[in-house]
Amino acid sequence: MDDLKFLLAYGILAGVLFASIRKALHDPKSDNIPIVGSSGFLSSYRDALKFMHHAAELTQRGYDQYPNGIFRIARLFRWEYVVTGPRLIKDIAGAPEHVISFVEGVAENIQTKYTMGRDIAANHYHQQAIRTTLTRNLHTCFPDVRDEIISAFDEVLQLGSEWKSVTVLPAMMEIVARVSNRLFVGLPLCRNKAYLSNNVEYTIDVMRSAAIIGLFPPFLRPLIGPIVSGNLKSFQAAMKFLGPILEERLKKEEELGPDWPGKPNDLISWMLEIAEGEQRTVNPLALRILSTNMAAIHTTSMAFTHALFDLTTHPEYLLPMREEAERVIKEEGWTKAALNNMVKIDSFFRESQRINTLGPLGMPRRVVAKEGFRFSDGTVLSEGSYLSIAVLATHKDDSKYENAATFDGFRFSRERTEHMEHHDPGSNQDIFKRQMISTAVDHLPFGTGKHxxxxxxxxxxxxxxxxxxxVINYDVEAEAKGVRPPDRVFGAMISPNEAGKVRFRKRQ
Ligand code: HEM
Structure with missing residues (x-):
């Protein structure tokens, strides 16, 4: 459908649906939950449109008024219930899936049913493989990760001793896609440019289709969804690459058993160890490789791009991080365990993730229990309510972080050192809480709790x-001294500037 026809159809439908939207916005059980913005029908509709460009401001306004509670903001066809404060965040983090659903919350954002199919929402064995086998294999597979980083930096950045400007996000997307796929599908596919760019395209395809479907009221989505996202081109393209490999693996297992000699140590093998019945066929396996790529590539490359923009805006961090990396590698060599001792680099990422979230809101959920969900402060959200957490406002709260608005790259490594000096070094509990991978109710880049x-x-x-x-092999500086390329904001999503550049050169 071309854009004009699409807009026309949408305009007519929007008119017809006017009255039903009003009904959808009204939920008597939640009438006592304060609204940030307007409560009138037309004005709340205007607020919903405003949310597309001012989500962070609206959420911050709500957070300032209700720092330990729940407020709501109008979205196009529903309310968004925004949760703040440690107590209520814990309620969400600990709630079981059949009461507050992660899957249904995410489904609203990526329209899973139409963009990726019902099966992926119903069966999560790839997540289990990531949580267990992939994580356990990080030590063993580290030499592969390291090998891929070296060749990807060389081939993607193509640097010499002269300074060169590089557009960071696309370059990091390529490097991260390669390094991640070294563990997901192995060599040589992890270096196939067409396969890698198709993975990036798949995520964009899914997000684009989801955004269009989301413009329609829920009852029209079963009609519109398949038209908008039917047979995503990038899924068909992915099958060209993944199909033959998966067929080969399945054949080998059938002929030689599950532990055949020379079986690759990668995500395909780890998924096959868990998958049962129908899931042990090419299409479901390919969909899960794509879905893992979707969860991994954009998030990780955006995190690295943000960190690089932070580093080049605050160049005073470069030498201490270089000193740390060189010292640790000299003492321990390139191992996964050595990375644990790079506390400054760890702290730098944790701080960069604190300041640069994926959006003002995070941890999207939907109440699915028939009786609704009662928070520990007595607030009830009825079945069907969509909720999320004011992640960015939480991270920028001065009562949780000293000078919260200021980027302080070593705030967490300092806290860890101070803790070591003043406490029994045997009691390591609190130190680990300051690591990049540690989640907490006031530190939510990776969410917290069950999901x-x-x-x-x-x-x-x-x-x-x-x-x-x-930092060991390259010099890096800002394209314009002291200037951080401004973030891009798309509705409730924040991304580092995709055109932002930094300058690199190989160290002499
Ligand atoms: C810096 C990089 C990353 C960030 C910031 C990030 C962030 C997140 C967040 C915020 C969630 C949702 C948590 C919630 O709502 O409670 C999530 C879930 C998930 N992530 Fe990541 N992620 C990153 C990298 C990765 C990578 C590398 C993989 C795969 C290897 C991955 C796989 C997943 C999966 C499978 C889920 C769904 C979990 C579930 O259903 O319980 N992520 N991630």
């Missing part, structure tokens, strides 16, 4: 190894 990102151990290993490689 906290299972890929964060891999992401941290990859990001820290990339940063150590970078």
């Amino acid at each position: 906290a990102c299972p890929g964060r151990f891999f992401a941290a290993t990859e990001l820290k190894a990339m940063m150590a490689h970078l």
Whole structure:
């Protein structure tokens, strides 16, 4: 459908649906939950449109008024219930899936049913493989990760001793896609440019289709969804690459058994160890490789890009991180365990993730229990309510972080050192809480609780190894001294500037 026809159809439908939207916005059980913005029908509709460009301001306004409670903001066809404060965040983090659903919350954002199919929402064995086998294999597979980082930096950045400007986000997307796929599908596919860019395209395809479907009221989505996202081109393209490999693996298992000699140690094998019945066929396996790429590539490359923009805006951090990386590698060599001792680099990422969240809101959920959900302060959200957490406002709260608005790259490594000096070194509990991978009610880049990102151990290993490689081997500086390329804001999503550049050169 071309754009004009699409807009026309949408305009007519919007008119017809006017009255039903009003009904959808009214929920008597939640009438006592304060509204940030307007409560009138037309004005709340205007607020919903405003949310697309001012989500962070609206959320911050709500957070300032209700720092330990729940407020609501109008979205196009529903209310968004925004939760703040440690007590209520804990309520969400600990709630079971059949009461407050992660899957249904995410489904609203990516329209899973139409963009990726019902099966992926119903069966999560790839997440189990990431949480267990992939994470356990990080030590063993670290030499592969390291090898891929070296060749990807060389081939993607193509640097010599002269300064060169590089557009950071696309370059990091390529490097991260390669390094991640070294563990997901192995060599040689992890270096196939067409396969890698198709993975990036798949995520964009899904997000674009989801955004269009989300413009329609829920009852029209079963009609519109398949038209908008039917047979995503990038899924068909991915099958060209993944199909033959998966067929080969399935054939080998059938002929030689599950532990055949020379079986690769990668995500395909780890998924096959868990998958049962129908899931042990090419399409479901390919969809899960794509879905893992979707969860991994954009998030990790955005985190590295933000960190690089932070580093070049605050160049005073470069030498201490270089000194740390060189010292640790000299003492321990390039191992996963050595990364644990790079506390400054770890702290730098934790701080960068604190300041640069994926959006003002996080941890999207939907209440699915028939009786609704009662928070520990007595507030009730009825079945069907969509909720999320004011992540960015929490991270920028001065009562939780000293000078919260200021980027302080070593705030967490300092806290860890101070803790070591003043406490029994045997009681390590609190120190670990300040690591990049540790989630908390006031530190939510990876979420917290039951659905906290299972890929964060891999992401941290990859990001820290990339940063150590970078500071040891390259000089890096801002394109314009002291200027950080401004973030891009799309509705409730914040991304580092995709055109932002920094300058690199190989160290002499
Ligand atoms: C810096 C990089 C990353 C960030 C910032 C990130 C962030 C997140 C967040 C915020 C969630 C949702 C948590 C919630 O709502 O409670 C999540 C879930 C998830 N992430 Fe990540 N992630 C990253 C890297 C990765 C990687 C590398 C993988 C795969 C290897 C991965 C796989 C997943 C999966 C499978 C889920 C769904 C978990 C579930 O259903 O319980 N992520 N991630």
